[in-house]
Amino acid sequence: MSDANFKLNRRRFLQAGAAGTMLSAGYASGAFAKTATPALSEFTPEFFTADEWKFIMAATDRLIPADGEGPGALDARVPVFIDGQMAGPFGHAADWYMEGPHDPNAPAQLGYQSPLTPAEVYRAAIAELNAWCNDKHGSIFAELDKATKDSVLTALEKGEIKLESTKGANFFSLLLQNTKEGYFADPMYGGNHDMVAWKYIGFPGARASFREWVGVEKPYPLGPVDISGKRG
Amino acid sequence: MARQEKKRDVVIVGLGWTGSIMGMELCNEGLDVLALERGGDRDTVPDFQYPQVADELKYGVRYGFMQKPRKSTVTIRRSESETALPYRHLGSFLPGDGVGGAGMHWNGHTFRPMQEEFELKSYVEKNFGKDLISDDMAIQDWGISYKELEPYFDRFEKVAGISGYAGNLNGEIREGGNPFEAPRSDEFPMPPLDQTVDSNMFADAARKMGYHPYHRPSAVASTSYTNPYGMQLGPCNFCGFCERFGCLNYSKSSPQTCILDALKRKENFEYRTNAEVLKVELAADGKTAKGVTYIDANGEEVYQPADLVILAAYQLHNVHLMLLSGIGQAYNAATGEGVVGKNYAYQTNGGTALFFKDVDFNPFVGNGSNGHVIDDFAINQIDFGKEGFIGGSYISSGTFNGQPIRSMRLPADTPKWGAGWKEGIKDWYGHSMAIGSHGSNMSYHSNHLDLDPTYKDQHGRPLMRMTFNWKPNDIRMTQFMKSKIEPLAESMNPDIMQSSFKSEGAMYDVRPYQTTHNVGGAIMGTDPQSSAVNKFQQSWDVHNVFVLGASAFPQNIQYNPTGTVGALAYWAVDAIRKDYLPNPRPLA
Ligand SMILES: Cc1cc2nc3c(=O)[nH]c(=O)nc-3n(C[C@H](O)[C@H](O)[C@H](O)COP(=O)(O)OP(=O)(O)OC[C@H]3O[C@@H](n4cnc5c(N)ncnc54)[C@H](O)[C@@H]3O)c2cc1C
Numbered sequence: 001m002s003d004a005n006f007k008l009n010r011r012r013f014l015q016a017g018a019a020g021t022m023l024s025a026g027y028a029s030g031a032f033a034k035t036a037t038p039a040l041s042e043f044t045p046e047f048f049t050a051d052e053w054k055f056i057m058a059a060t061d062r063l064i065p066a067d068g069e070g071p072g073a074l075d076a077r078v079p080v081f082i083d084g085q086m087a088g089p090f091g092h093a094a095d096w097y098m099e100g101p102h103d104p105n106a107p108a109q110l111g112y113q114s115p116l117t118p119a120e121v122y123r124a125a126i127a128e129l130n131a132w133c134n135d136k137h138g139s140i141f142a143e144l145d146k147a148t149k150d151s152v153l154t155a156l157e158k159g160e161i162k163l164e165s166t167k168g169a170n171f172f173s174l175l176l177q178n179t180k181e182g183y184f185a186d187p188m189y190g191g192n193h194d195m196v197a198w199k200y201i202g203f204p205g206a207r208a209s210f211r212e213w214v215g216v217e218k219p220y221p222l223g224p225v226d227i228s229g230k231r232g
Numbered sequence: 233m234a235r236q237e238k239k240r241d242v243v244i245v246g247l248g249w250t251g252s253i254m255g256m257e258l259c260n261e262g263l264d265v266l267a268l269e270r271g272g273d274r275d276t277v278p279d280f281q282y283p284q285v286a287d288e289l290k291y292g293v294r295y296g297f298m299q300k301p302r303k304s305t306v307t308i309r310r311s312e313s314e315t316a317l318p319y320r321h322l323g324s325f326l327p328g329d330g331v332g333g334a335g336m337h338w339n340g341h342t343f344r345p346m347q348e349e350f351e352l353k354s355y356v357e358k359n360f361g362k363d364l365i366s367d368d369m370a371i372q373d374w375g376i377s378y379k380e381l382e383p384y385f386d387r388f389e390k391v392a393g394i395s396g397y398a399g400n401l402n403g404e405i406r407e408g409g410n411p412f413e414a415p416r417s418d419e420f421p422m423p424p425l426d427q428t429v430d431s432n433m434f435a436d437a438a439r440k441m442g443y444h445p446y447h448r449p450s451a452v453a454s455t456s457y458t459n460p461y462g463m464q465l466g467p468c469n470f471c472g473f474c475e476r477f478g479c480l481n482y483s484k485s486s487p488q489t490c491i492l493d494a495l496k497r498k499e500n501f502e503y504r505t506n507a508e509v510l511k512v513e514l515a516a517d518g519k520t521a522k523g524v525t526y527i528d529a530n531g532e533e534v535y536q537p538a539d540l541v542i543l544a545a546y547q548l549h550n551v552h553l554m555l556l557s558g559i560g561q562a563y564n565a566a567t568g569e570g571v572v573g574k575n576y577a578y579q580t581n582g583g584t585a586l587f588f589k590d591v592d593f594n595p596f597v598g599n600g601s602n603g604h605v606i607d608d609f610a611i612n613q614i615d616f617g618k619e620g621f622i623g624g625s626y627i628s629s630g631t632f633n634g635q636p637i638r639s640m641r642l643p644a645d646t647p648k649w650g651a652g653w654k655e656g657i658k659d660w661y662g663h664s665m666a667i668g669s670h671g672s673n674m675s676y677h678s679n680h681l682d683l684d685p686t687y688k689d690q691h692g693r694p695l696m697r698m699t700f701n702w703k704p705n706d707i708r709m710t711q712f713m714k715s716k717i718e719p720l721a722e723s724m725n726p727d728i729m730q731s732s733f734k735s736e737g738a739m740y741d742v743r744p745y746q747t748t749h750n751v752g753g754a755i756m757g758t759d760p761q762s763s764a765v766n767k768f769q770q771s772w773d774v775h776n777v778f779v780l781g782a783s784a785f786p787q788n789i790q791y792n793p794t795g796t797v798g799a800l801a802y803w804a805v806d807a808i809r810k811d812y813l814p815n816p817r818p819l820a
């Protein structure tokens with residue numbers, strides 16, 4: 001476990017350098033001091049248990065890895081976002097129709113049919129998947145090497161690993177969707193830290209005013225702003 | 233025992249587009265009007281204010297402004313042999329909830345149907361023969377002509393403040409407009425909007441192929457405008473947080489920006505929010521309604537008597553309330569008897585994505601109604617006999633938003649996750665566009681609505697059950713559009729091109745967003761055996777109940793519905809005013 005954390009810290013350190021380069025190359029530059037956010041390794045999740053948190057950190061790090069150009073899920077603090085979502089109304093299916101009977105064997109095209117809330121899906125799926133990894137590979141998901149982690153995720157995506165506890169919900173697609181949400185949503189939700197993902201792709205965030213840019217075919221020069229008014 | 237409130241002249245169920253129109257026009261007639269809206273109150277300030285509203289996650293992805301399935305939903309199956317299951321979270325369609333209804337978070341494409349669409353069955357029979365209409369098909373004429381409705385389209389477009397350019401002005405075909413449209417009696421209230429890069433590229437390519445591109449008629453203001461109710465709109469700034477959002481700029485036409493402030497000033501108007509109507513109460517003989525029962529904000533049941541009941545609750549909820557209240561005979565798909573619930577239809581869309589490595593599209597520069605359109609393959613331009621289907625599409629291009637969670641278009645071979653995905657989003661974000669077809673959907677005896685035998689809502693009422701699937705006729709239509717769009721896309725020389733059109737055997741999938749253009753179920757027509765409301769949107773069976781909205785469409789038009797929904801509301805209220813109020817009775 002300390003091994004996983006060590007890797008994480010080193011990656012964050014390397015990425016901080018990369019992000020700095022990106023900022024100085026941008027327009028609205030790094031003139032704004034970054035707020036001191038505690039390191040991800042020191043974050044205490046509200047919803048996830050320590051074991052679950054290890055899985056979330058490890059899985060999102062493979063879904064959007066730090067390798068190559070651009071921020072990874074951990075640089076963007078995607079796990080913080082997912083934790084917040086699971087602790088909140090989305091995790092509790094506050095808006096969803098949850099009455100039975102449930103038919104977990106229904107065709108996928110008829111949509112979500114599990115009796116579990118998203119938070120319950122994460123809880124059950126992580127436990128079952130960790131048990132599967134222990135069984136097949138001798139350790140929990142977070143402690144597998146990168147290639148094995150990727151092969152597990154691929155098998156999950158393809159439905160080759162069938163999670164009995166979360167039938168009628170598609171855990172992989174939920175996790176992937178939430179990971180991408182955490183990467184791109186406004187930073188107030190805990191992910192997309194310092195608007196790293198918006199800067200990376202060139203989305204100006206909440207600027208929401210482009211009258212002079214209608215029909216103009218050249219790169220938009222301004223960096224993003226977020227809903228709190230911070231510039232990236 | 234329900235609490236009883238003071239009797240009103242009119243009670244309106246739902247305060248979206250149609251409820252607001254009816255409220256305004258009936259108040260102007262001097263009637264005492266009460267609107268009951270199941271959702272919360274909502275206005276530009278504070279609910280659509282910048283910057284809070286520019287929140288993709290909250291409104292674009294978590295559907296902050298829309299119906300909550302926990303409180304109201306349907307069950308869905310694709311055939312009689314499947315067991316319908318609840319639509320547990322939103323996906324395919326996004327009904328509104330709260331003041332303004334879906335009219336506050338729509339895109340704003342505001343079309344008129346073709347004249348032929350109002351007489352579709354007769355048009356097909358006359359020009360291509362009866363045989364083209366398969367046994368399963370249930371298409372009908374509307375019982376109203378374009379000509380009768382024209383002044384009311386004009387009225388709605390002036391209230392909503394539509395931007396566009398008439399292609400057929402009193403019979404004169406004008407270059408730059410849509411040459412295939414039915415004649416308009418007047419020019420649009422505002423000139424067309426400026427267009428984004430993709431929209432202009434599409435228009436150039438279409439022109440080169442001999443097609444006739446025109447600006448999409450849009451409920452997005454291109455300039456400053458004051459409507460007939462004295463409501464003011466200001467020019468859109470292409471904020472890119474338009475459809476699914478409320479407008480932060482008083483630019484998108486909605487009940488809020490076009491009607492409600494003026495209506496709220498009237499002393500004879502009252503509205504109550506968090507007031508969900510459960511049922512229309514009928515008199516003992518079943519021939520008139522006495523009022524409605526609703527649940528108020530405190531969960532108390534309230535009986536609200538009224539002389540006139542207007543259902544303006546959106547297509548799905550209108551039909552649900554009719555089924556629950558016993559207004560008209562419920563449709564039975566096995567026997568073909570009954571009318572309420574029959575002819576449910578949807579929209580048949582497809583599209584081709586084009587990727588250009590070297591073009592900067594800046595997709596975040598957009599509005600919900602941006603785009604150029606061609607009608608060269610619209611309903612009145614296709615030889616149905618030769619092509620072997622009934623229907624048509626408009627074809628268009630123009631970006632609405634560049635929000636990265638929901639609008640990240642990537643080449644099909646891009647990995648869905650991992651380093652390859654991360655590389656893909658960098659390479660392709662802002663470097664693609666799409667050409668879409670938006671097409672008709674015929675009605676069928678087997679696509680219909682009734683009450684679900686198993687699932688109940690929070691008040692213990694049966695959910696409505698939707699039985700719907702794609703049919704070969706409409707798939708042939710959309711495949712035809714593919715054969716027209718792909719050569720057009722190819723002529724633009726994209727680096728990569730990929731298409732997505734329904735093909736043979738396609739089954740309805742409730743997960744991806746398609747459109748909130750649910751139609752039918754309380755269709756209009758010329759006789760009570762085959763329709764639920766007459767041409768004035770009046771229930772054949774209960775004459776003081778009028779049913780507004782796309783529930784009246786006998787099959788779906790190739791265009792977005794709201795232009796027609798608005799025109800029908802003005803048409804109906806004119807009949808109520810001139811003909812019904814002086815002598816309340818069945819008008820047909
Ligand atoms: C994302 C999106 C994009 C769209 N884009 C377009 C477009 O570009 N062009 C187009 O033509 N159309 C578009 N539409 C469709 C358009 O919004 C509707 O056609 C239009 O709003 C219908 O008006 P209405 O009055 O029938 O219903 P609504 O405007 O939805 O109003 C119905 C109201 O009734 C209330 N209600 C329902 N049941 C009850 C009850 N039991 N008691 C009390 N109140 C109740 C609802 O809460 C709602 O406020 C779009 C819709 C969506 C969601």
Ligand code: SF4
Nearest residue numbers: 468471474479484599
């Ligand atoms: S794009 Fe224009 S009309 Fe749409 S919400 Fe933004 S400012 Fe309003």
